[in-house]
Amino acid sequence: MEVGFLGLGIMGKAMATNLLRHGFKVTVWNRTLSKCEELVQFGASIGQSPATVVKKCKYTIAMLSDPSAALSVVFDKDGVLDHINGKGYIDMSTVDADTSSKISEAIKAKGGDFLEAPVSGSKKPAEDGQLVVLAAGDKALYDEALPAFDILGKKSFFLGEVGNGAKMKLVVNMVMGSMMNAFSEGLTLAERSGLNPATLLDVLDLGAISNGMFKLKGPTMLQNSYSPAFPLKHQQKDMRLALALGDENAVSMPIAAAANEAFKKARSMGLGDLDFSAVHETYKAPDHSS
Template sequence: MASIGYIGLGTMGRGMVANLLRAGHDVTVWNRTAERIATDAPGATAAGSIAEAVAGRDVVLVCLSDDPAVREAVLGPDGVLAHVAATTVVADMSTISPTLSDEEARAAEERGIRFLDAPVFGSKGEAAAGGLWVVVGGDTETVETVRPVLDAVAETVHHMGGHGAGARMKLVGNLVVAAQLNVLGEALALAKRAGLDLHAVLDVLHVTDFRSPIFDGVGPAVLAGDYSPSFALDLMVKDAHLIDAFAAQVGCPLPGLAPVLDNLEAAQRSGYGRENASALIKVIADRADTHLED
């Protein structure tokens, strides 16, 4: 079993740390809000600093909310790379810009530290169940070294290529997630305006060749008026901006992203930022002058 330093104990981190412990790994956790460690990660060792969390660890996992948090925690003067041993593998599981991910990889290489970008698909439920899908960038030998650790939190692990490939794949995938949430909202609004029974609509969406787990999970929650957060809308807005910038960087027009981002930002302005990302559907329904709840 591995000794692991875990940086960040947010919605995803709680489930991942629990599964790492369940698999028999020795886990030391640092979190900006230190008092949460005892309640959210029982069984883990609490660290008072990043330096303490990473000292002598086999693997360090980082899972933070955005680029500024990662930059400070990984690249900062008191960050992971300033204190980690050369024998440790560092894997960043955050959803961040490919530019920052590449910067992390270069900084790690300069220090002789093995580094992977390893963001995850899934949300709170998958994290708790150990059913995340991990997309990894880095060299094959390092991926195989940490695979037993990643297997503890994942349903599947996908090696996408060299450094940065995982970070890029995460944005490609989140484009699909955002588009599906948006189109589900539009479809339900159209169906409601057309006088269709929305439960019957979801029954059809469940069995067709264009069915989706997102439709199956989010659809009934929308009809129940349930927007409790598994993945906060604020984070989806952040990711949509990352996707937009990434697409511009590689010269790929994404005309379908603009209306999705418009609905997300409107939902954020309406105060739905801490609700589930599916709360953009409330904006779509309002714009269609209809209500989707039972």
């Protein structure tokens, strides 16, 4: 099966490599084209533009940074729309429901099929095929793409109409971003009050709020090590989009709003390209110590 893949960042590279390893023929494109070369060793072909990839493949997957990138790849010159008639397009980027709907409407108007399919899980689950796929849109395209989703993920959900996948993903990441801030505050409080924060990790892990994120990120946070698995700038984008969803639905979200402020502050400190756990640095900053 010839599948297209647009966007070879942290996630896209891992996901496209996984498909190649499992026997899919994959044609890749990335804005910085040189990044495509790395996948040729695994058997990938390179497309010179989104349009050429879509033309060649039955369906094309995208994994792009944000709404602006997702729109640009579809609507710009040599974009997805040029050859989408009779083809499928699956956007796995984390975007808001409005962006997804705009893309869906344009693709349908040109005779293509559309599925949004953002994922839960980060770099390692992407490498290991352990993502959780949150799909919505064209059910026939979902059924067609299931063999690929089964390689990329451990579980796929079909959530109905376009927008539901985007919303589910934003709610999940809003909870995760808020938890990360509470966790960072707790680590800092433990340390400042004379406790060993490593012992706090052990205590947390044995109790009712034990979770994979604390377990994975805690030890590296204590070493001030923030090699990016999930870039902080993307987590802040997700908080911003989740808060907008809260605005639309008149849902008061004071905890998420505070977490968003901390991620914004981290970005202003130049930490946007580090892992989202680098928000911990904002709690260690001087204005948190007086």
